[in-house]
Amino acid sequence: MWQNYLQPTSLEETLELLQQHGGQARLIAGGTDVLVELQRGVKPTTTLIDITAVPELKYIRHEGKTIALGALSTHNDVIASPACVKHALPLAQACWEVGAPQIRNRATVAGNLITASPANDTITPLMAMGAEVELSSMHGKRVVPLREFYTGVRRTTMQPGELLREIRLPVLAENQRGIFLKLGLRRAQAISVINVAIVITFDGEYISEACITMGCLAPTVVFARTAEVYLQGQRLSPTVCERAGHLANEDVSPIDDLRGSATYRRATLASFITHGLQLIAAGNERSSWSKQPILLDTTARPSATTAEQSRQPFHDEISTLINGKSYQLKDAQSKTLLNALRDNAELTGTKEGCAEGECGACTVWLNGQAVMSCLVPAAQAHNASITTIEGLANGTELHPLQQAFIEKGAVQCGYCIPGMLMAGAKLLDECPQPDLEAAQIALSGNLCRCTGYRKILDAVLSAGGRA
Structure with missing residues (x-):
């Protein structure tokens, strides 16, 4: 798929390589979009520039009224960040909706923004929160508000030789509350049918400002301007919430595609915005957030790991x-x-x-x-x-999860089982006695065509405490 693989170890070296290759090379970090595109022949390249060995790009910083995400911040980094969960809940909720744990461990938020699909989940909340991106090149750096970053489907204002170095977003103030909601065709590994983000600023019981962004309805993420204007000066009563949901449809001409018709999207959009506003009104925007999200990751999360700092060039x-x-x-x-x-x-x-x-x-x-x-x-x-x-086994005994799969009859053709075992065993490392919901989340990225998953889940729960 590529012939040359370059792995710089500093930001300066990265920018020099970008300039040297004049826009012909592609950057790669998590690879969850890039490798899929290369395998499909989309934006082919002979050269990949891997930035994962650049420790300067791996951080999440809460600085006063701003949260800054480095280019290597993954979706699971955001989910695991107390600052993001407390002060940027819509973004954390969106990150939780992306793919499955194995994808969230790799996929970067910056990559999600650069791919520039209107269905990409993190664009909607970041735009609602007023985020901006810093673009760096050998010619200097520039800061672009996210709402000005997109020029169309999968098109941005980035120039050849530029790197999206940092994402910056204002933290939600004490008088602000926000939420992100997504509709997919299944609970995980699903592209949005629609997604919405809502940020409400209160003056006492009344709304002083509202920001509502909507994804997967148009070539880019769009604002519900009519509903935003209507909400100003209102109290979030049930009638107001419902009216705002219907008014949001005046600002979109939804697309028709395989995931949903325009008519369905209109009906769902009104319901989604009404529901989101009702949750905010009741103070329940955090009600579905887990106190211990399943990450399938047992590594520590410093701003720059020792392994990254000591890596020898490839x-x-x-x-x-x-x-x-x-x-x-x-x-x-x-x-x-x-x-x-x-x-x-x-x-x-x-x-x-x-x-x-x-x-x-x-x-x-x-x-x-x-x-x-x-x-x-x-x-x-x-x-x-x-x-x-x-x-996975220690050489003399099976891993407890392998033994549980045998005892519960969780194996049929066996083709998917290595992946199931690796995901399930990592869950047991992270959460030795998981409940059913944790097991379902851990295996949400694993498909099996033979079983109904019941015996597989039973095996994971049975192994809990024995691992």
């Missing part, structure tokens, strides 16, 4: 630790981690299902995080630690 050969054994993977730099594990390391337990991060069959652990190995460039395994299904 030069063609991948030096990595797999299941506690050192490997030198040659001629693997142009492959995904999935293919490098199977072809170069000859560890074939990890399976390819969709090759697009949809099925979870290829789940492995990368530095303590459950990830879809089909969406990881193999070179990101350089100086890393990987656990595959072959390393």
Whole structure:
């Protein structure tokens, strides 16, 4: 898919490479969009510039009235950030709705913004909260309000040689409350049918300002200006909430596509905005937020990890630790981690299902995080630690989850089971005695065509406490 793989270790080096390649190279971090596009022949390139070894870009900072997200901040980083959950709830709620845990461990918020689809979940809340992005290049930097960043479907104002270095958003003030809501065709791994974000500023019981943004209705995320004006000076009574929901339809001409008709989107939009306003009115905008969201990640989250700071530059050969054994993977730099594990390391337990991060069959652990190995460039395994299904047992005994799968009869054809086990075992590392909801979330990125999932979930719950 690519011939050259470059891995700079500083921001300056990154910007120099971007300028040197004149817009012909592509940046990659999480890879959850880029690798899918490359496999589909969208925006092909011969050169990837991997920025994951640039510690200057990995941070979330709460500074006074602002939260700043570095370019490498992932969706799970936001979910795990107390500052984001407390002061930027709509963004945290949107991050929770993206993909599944394995995707959220990898996908960056900056990448979600740059992909520029009106269905991308984080654009809507960040725009409602008045976020801005800082773009850096060898010629300097510029700050662009997010509402001015988009020029159409998958088009932004970014210029060749620019890097989205930072996202900045104002924290919600004491007199502000906000919420994000999404409708998808299933509970996880779903593109939005519609999504909305609402931020309300109160003056006592009355609204002094309202901001409502709506996604997946037009070429870009749009504002419900008519409803916003109507809400000013109002109290959030049931009648006002319902009226605002209907008025929002005056500001959109919804699209028709495979996920929903324009008529359906109009009806749903009115209901969604009414419901969101009612939750804010009752002070229940946080009611569905979990106190311990499942991340499938047992690593610490400092602003820049020791591993990132001490990484040796990558030069063609991948030096990595797999299941506690050192490997030198040659001629693997142009492959995904999935293919490098199977072809170069000859560890074939990890399976390819969709090759697009949809099925979870290829789940492995990368530095303590459950990830879809089909969406990881193999070179990101350089100086890393990987656990595959072959390393789950300790050599003499099965992992408790493997034993539970046998006892509960959770295996049929077996093709999806390596990924199921890797996701479930990581859940048990993170939450030794999970409940049913936690198990469902942990396995939400894993598909099985043989079973009804009941026995699989029973096995995870049975293994709880034994792992």
